[in-house]
Amino acid sequence: MITNGKEPHVNKIRVGIKKLNNLLSLAKIPLQVATQTGHILVEINPAPDFCKFVCQKSSSILCDTCVSRLQDKNNSDFFHFSCPFGLYNFAVPIFSPKDYPRLYLIGGQVYSEEAQYHKYMIPVDKLAKEKGLSTAVIAKTIGQIDTMEMPQLEIYERMSKYIAHNLSESINTPNTTVARLSLEKELLEKKIIDLETKNSFLLVNPHFLFNTLNTIARVAYFEHAAKTEELIYCLSDLLRYNLKQDNNLHPLSDELENIKKYLYIQKIRLKNRLNYEIDIPETILQHRIPNMILQPIVENALLHGITPKHDVGLIRITAEQQGNSYFIYVSDNGYGFPDEVLKSLTERDFSKIETTTTKSGIGLLSTNKRIQYFFGSSYGLSIKHSDFTGSTVCLFLPVK
Structure with a gap:
């Protein structure tokens, strides 16, 4: 059995793993490099105690289920499977020279949700008797098995494919150039995996947040705090709409409902310092736009137009259609755009906005880019009016 680390391929695997330390620090999942016969060569992340004490023949040999899957000729590429106890497992082939044993990167050994x-x-009682262990030990090892959601498991699978690919390179490359991975590539992959992992948690966290907000709203209802209840439901709807991250087009009416909730919350905050009007013809409401197109424009009007004022501020949203195109106007009675942003917008030189540090410029730039991404360079935003009496931003869009 190969466990002493003196064999050339084991040494190369260890060198390859060392080169991937930054990436492997993100792998919060059991991972082992093993032969097709089930002998564990390198344990990157340890298997659960349940697998070691109950399922494996020894600490250095995989369980019978895993070995039988590795020796199945139909499983020459990546595959995943469940063990008799329901644990999720996957295997990624590590391609090696003909004189080496067939190798796999084994991962998983967790429960999917x-x-x-x-x-x-x-x-528990039966296993304790078979293994000569106490029921308390068996129960403890079961309790220590991790549970993960499928999106997170899929991210770890992609990470494992990348690790297996680089270990294949390490084994098949001469010693003088073993695992010469670019540092930039390593750091980039680390960032990508890190971001993907964080994003996978967003699939869970909003549900918790919405449920919590709804619970608070119900408490407000029973305490007869009607305004608090309404604010919480508005915030919940606002967050749910903002988290839509798809490339689909949505009715303008949906976007305006989101804007109404946003302005309602802001009006409660600013009290008599903010008024708003939305006057959009019915014929325009069903035209389709990307979500969150109006939000940056309205937020800009509020932050840079209305908030600095000491008297009453007004935000108006109107629209008009001309043939197969239409215009949406967002107006405020604030103090106008900063000079550097206004000059770039008037000249339609959006490249200069990228170098500004103003949030208003960056938000307008992003909105213009999104409009042109969906509808082409003929469309976008412009400034119809901006001076000490207020500003009007115009969005030019096609009928969809």
């Missing part, structure tokens, strides 16, 4: 009920069906 959909399958975690299996842990409550494990016959």
